[in-house]
Amino acid sequence: MAHAAHGSNYLNAEKGLWSWLTSLDHKRIGILYFISVMSFFLLGGIAALLLRGELFAYNAVDALGKTTGQLLPSADAYNQILTYHGAIMVFMVIIPGIPAILGNIFLPLQIGAKDVAFPKLNLASWYCLMAGASLAMFTMFSTKVDTGWTFYTPYSIKSGTAVTTMVLAAFITGMSSILTGLNFIVTVHKLRCPGMTMWRMPLFVWALYSTAIIQVLATPILAITLLLLAMERTFGVGIFDPKLGGDPVLFQHFFWFYSHPAVYIMILPAMGVISELITTFSKKTIFGYTAIAYSSLGIAAVSFFVWGHHMFVSGQSEFAGIVFSFLTMLVGVPTAIKMFNWVATMYKGSIEFASPMLFALGFLFLFAIGGVTGIMLAVIPVDVHFHDTYFVVAHFHYVMVGGTLMAIMGGFYYWFPKMFGKMYSEFWARMSWVFIFVGFNVTFFPQFILGAMGMPRRYFNYIPAYEPLNRISTMGSWLIAIGFLMALYTIINGLISGAKAPKNPWGSKTLEWEADSPPSVHNFDHEPVVTAGPYEYK
Amino acid sequence: MINGVPVQEHYRDASHQFASAKEGIWLFMATEILMFGGLFVGYLIFHMKYPEMFAEGAQFLDWRLGFINTLVLIFSSLTMALGIYFCQINQPKKAVGALAVTILCGAIFMVIKYFEYTHKFHMGIFPGRMLDLEMLNHHLHEMGKPAIVSTNLGMYFGFYFCMSGLHGIHVILGMCMISWCLYRCMRGDFNPNYYTAVEGVGIFWHIIDLVWIFLFPLLYLVG
Numbered sequence: 001m002a003h004a005a006h007g008s009n010y011l012n013a014e015k016g017l018w019s020w021l022t023s024l025d026h027k028r029i030g031i032l033y034f035i036s037v038m039s040f041f042l043l044g045g046i047a048a049l050l051l052r053g054e055l056f057a058y059n060a061v062d063a064l065g066k067t068t069g070q071l072l073p074s075a076d077a078y079n080q081i082l083t084y085h086g087a088i089m090v091f092m093v094i095i096p097g098i099p100a101i102l103g104n105i106f107l108p109l110q111i112g113a114k115d116v117a118f119p120k121l122n123l124a125s126w127y128c129l130m131a132g133a134s135l136a137m138f139t140m141f142s143t144k145v146d147t148g149w150t151f152y153t154p155y156s157i158k159s160g161t162a163v164t165t166m167v168l169a170a171f172i173t174g175m176s177s178i179l180t181g182l183n184f185i186v187t188v189h190k191l192r193c194p195g196m197t198m199w200r201m202p203l204f205v206w207a208l209y210s211t212a213i214i215q216v217l218a219t220p221i222l223a224i225t226l227l228l229l230a231m232e233r234t235f236g237v238g239i240f241d242p243k244l245g246g247d248p249v250l251f252q253h254f255f256w257f258y259s260h261p262a263v264y265i266m267i268l269p270a271m272g273v274i275s276e277l278i279t280t281f282s283k284k285t286i287f288g289y290t291a292i293a294y295s296s297l298g299i300a301a302v303s304f305f306v307w308g309h310h311m312f313v314s315g316q317s318e319f320a321g322i323v324f325s326f327l328t329m330l331v332g333v334p335t336a337i338k339m340f341n342w343v344a345t346m347y348k349g350s351i352e353f354a355s356p357m358l359f360a361l362g363f364l365f366l367f368a369i370g371g372v373t374g375i376m377l378a379v380i381p382v383d384v385h386f387h388d389t390y391f392v393v394a395h396f397h398y399v400m401v402g403g404t405l406m407a408i409m410g411g412f413y414y415w416f417p418k419m420f421g422k423m424y425s426e427f428w429a430r431m432s433w434v435f436i437f438v439g440f441n442v443t444f445f446p447q448f449i450l451g452a453m454g455m456p457r458r459y460f461n462y463i464p465a466y467e468p469l470n471r472i473s474t475m476g477s478w479l480i481a482i483g484f485l486m487a488l489y490t491i492i493n494g495l496i497s498g499a500k501a502p503k504n505p506w507g508s509k510t511l512e513w514e515a516d517s518p519p520s521v522h523n524f525d526h527e528p529v530v531t532a533g534p535y536e537y538k
Numbered sequence: 539m540i541n542g543v544p545v546q547e548h549y550r551d552a553s554h555q556f557a558s559a560k561e562g563i564w565l566f567m568a569t570e571i572l573m574f575g576g577l578f579v580g581y582l583i584f585h586m587k588y589p590e591m592f593a594e595g596a597q598f599l600d601w602r603l604g605f606i607n608t609l610v611l612i613f614s615s616l617t618m619a620l621g622i623y624f625c626q627i628n629q630p631k632k633a634v635g636a637l638a639v640t641i642l643c644g645a646i647f648m649v650i651k652y653f654e655y656t657h658k659f660h661m662g663i664f665p666g667r668m669l670d671l672e673m674l675n676h677h678l679h680e681m682g683k684p685a686i687v688s689t690n691l692g693m694y695f696g697f698y699f700c701m702s703g704l705h706g707i708h709v710i711l712g713m714c715m716i717s718w719c720l721y722r723c724m725r726g727d728f729n730p731n732y733y734t735a736v737e738g739v740g741i742f743w744h745i746i747d748l749v750w751i752f753l754f755p756l757l758y759l760v761g
Contacts, residue, residue: 114548117558182565190558191548220569224576228700236667237696239580244666245588245690254576522547 009421009518024119025521030105031419032126037096040133044088045484047081052443052477054078055470059461075460079146080161082458086149087166091173092133094404095262098269099215100129100180102411103208105419107184109512109519110202112193112528117186125179132172139165148458150259153240153251157232164233167226174219174226177265181215184208193511195530202510202534203292207272210296214261214268214303222258225251249314256307264303266400268296270407271338274360277410278342279535280508281357282349286535288341295334302331312383321380328378335371339364354506355429359410362437366402370395373448388458391451394444402440409436409487416494417501421518424494432486439479446473510534543732556734563738567745570708574749577701581756584693594687595694596761598663603654604758607647608750614643615747618716618740621723625733630723633736637720640743644713651706658695666696698757705753708746715739 057069238244308324662673
């Protein structure tokens with residue numbers, strides 16, 4: 001406890017805003033990401049509440065020509081807010097979320113390193129995210145964009161809104177993602193402490209490593225796609241333009257060649273967090289360590305060959321459709337391996353229902369629904385029916401929110417004592433879980449039914465028959481909002497008046513818990529030497 | 539500092555740091571190749587669809603200029619490699635010379651590209667739907683050549699300008715980074731134990747060179 005003696009840690013070693021904005025310490029950069037990503041999440045969340053608010057009631061025109069039930073000024077406003085919700089949540093919240101915040105702070109700690117391989121690049125990638133986000137915010141608030149986050153051609157070429165600057169903003173945030181991934185791969189290869197073999201790495205590190213491979217290999221395709229779209233809009237180069245013999249569907253192929261692997265960029269780190277939580281709070285060695293590690297790599301590999309399932313109805317050949325359908329179902333195998341191993345880990349464990357574990361269990365429950373509906377959507381005839389309906393919206397929210405966001409919350413609560421050296425109020429953390437979990441299901445389960453009834457996604461209004469379920473869904477979104485406000489309160493309250501956290505409050509076995517809470521600037525007093533696997537609970 | 543090498547504290551020694559930096563550079567090169575890969579895939583698809591149109595477009599490119607540029611870039615790869623070699627054998631003055639020649643080659647490449655581009659603009663050749671077919675046919679008529687047959691010639695030039703343009707941006711970036719290496723070399727930063735920056739920029743330069751070696755036949759010789 002040499003450092004604790006004089007109370008110096010990474011949070012208080014240097015003071016002042018400038019010391020934060022120029023810090024090369026991976027933990028401080030993680031905190032920078034934490035603050036910025038949470039702010040983006042707030043904005044994206046407000047957009048979501050506005051969308052749900054608009055859909056609360058069926059918009060009717062009464063006998064006097066007066067519109068009732070309308071919240072937003074116009075359908076165009078709805079389209080814009082929809083675009084902002086999607087773009088913010090995807091590019092600025094869920095993609096950087098776990099790797100850039102929790103990964104930045106805990107990847108070096110978990111492998112016993114002093115820092116990531118390229119600290120300057122790490123800071124640069126935060127500035128890339130901020131530059132991209134600033135450009136995106138500037139575009140959103142000074143003009144408008146209404147294409148949805150997918151920027152599909154030909155509409156994105158024709159739209160009179162500021163698509164080009166928005167696309168460039170996404171390009172720059174992509175740079176940030178590439179640099180983070182690159183940094184993590186080299187860190188894992190080169191900076192493991194003595195005794196930390198690849199097969200002794202915590203599963204969170206395995207998940208981040210697999211994610212980083214996708215980030216490095218897939219994001220450049222998004223970069224060129226977005227550049228070509230910008231070129232198409234400025235110079236009309238013709239590649240996506242049928243008038244010149246180009247093909248708008250090629251844009252979809254390019255876009256999903258990145259964006260489908262990107263959904264695994266979003267979910268793999270979440271799975272890594274869940275592996276840590278389940279084993280810690282079951283006080284039991286993880287079941288099937290090797291299988292879970294390989295399944296992360298397996299998901300990363302298969303993720304590159306499934307993009308065509310977004311285009312079952314876009315005019316690709318039937319044969320291509322069948323192949324993509326089969327490959328998509330294949331993703332279910334490594335995913336199920338993880339699910340079964342987590343459940344097997346809990347079997348006969350001494351489970352402690354602490355708030356991080358509640359989020360992990362929430363993840364298992366919700367992600368199972370999200371995953372199985374994904375398999376349903378991989379079946380071509382089913383997809384033809386469900387395509388572009390609320391069924392798809394519900395499916396990917398179950399995966400992205402029910403999966404990734406639950407894991408982010410669980411991970412925050414789990415590592416909060418290590419990050420800030422304080423404990424939070426367990427009561428309020430559990431309350432936030434109750435509201436988020438219940439609210440989530442109330443919001444999104446009705447959307448499965450609405451989708452099956454045929455309600456199309458992305459629309460400003462609907463037929464009266466859809467109104468009751470939409471009302472329930474909107475009320476659920478309020479519960480989620482309350483849940484996140486409680487989580488915010490829990491965090492702030494913990495920061496201000498939390499009790500001092502011990503080194504290892506949960507009895508975890510991984511290396512980061514051997515550092516002080518909060519860790520010193522150099523992470524460990526002495527370079528750790530590892531002699532055993534990461535989860536050897538007695 | 540270990541043996542005159544600035545080693546960051548999270549590395550064991552200079553060679554550990556060097557190996558990590560090199561791996562990082564190679565990963566970044568993978569992203570560069572994949573980014574160009576998107577254009578190559580697009581080219582492949584539409585070339586299969588419209589081979590005659592691509593052939594018709596390629597005749598407006600002067601293969602001799604492209605060939606000279608290819609030679610210039612290959613030569614610059616040699617001088618870049620020499621720059622690294624001279625750093626390794628501790629002859630910084632020669633290294634400065636080699637890097638200067640590399641920058642010069644990059645400049646020659648860009649000047650030739652500039653003349654190629656302006657000539658095309660003069661003919662009315664612009665990317666995609668900005669292609670001025672009337673102006674181009676007028677020029678062809680004056681030269682006694684037949685008018686354009688393809689209806690979508692703009693797409694070929696869409697590819698031409700996107701691919702050579704993105705490559706050109708990388709050449710300029712490479713020249714900037716080599717200039718930075720040259721400055722550091724003149725300052726005496728590099729020695730046989732530490733020349734990471736030159737090595738990394740060298741890898742970048744070779745990859746950019748390699749991309750051009752693929753672009754040259756695809757764009758100039760496809761007819």
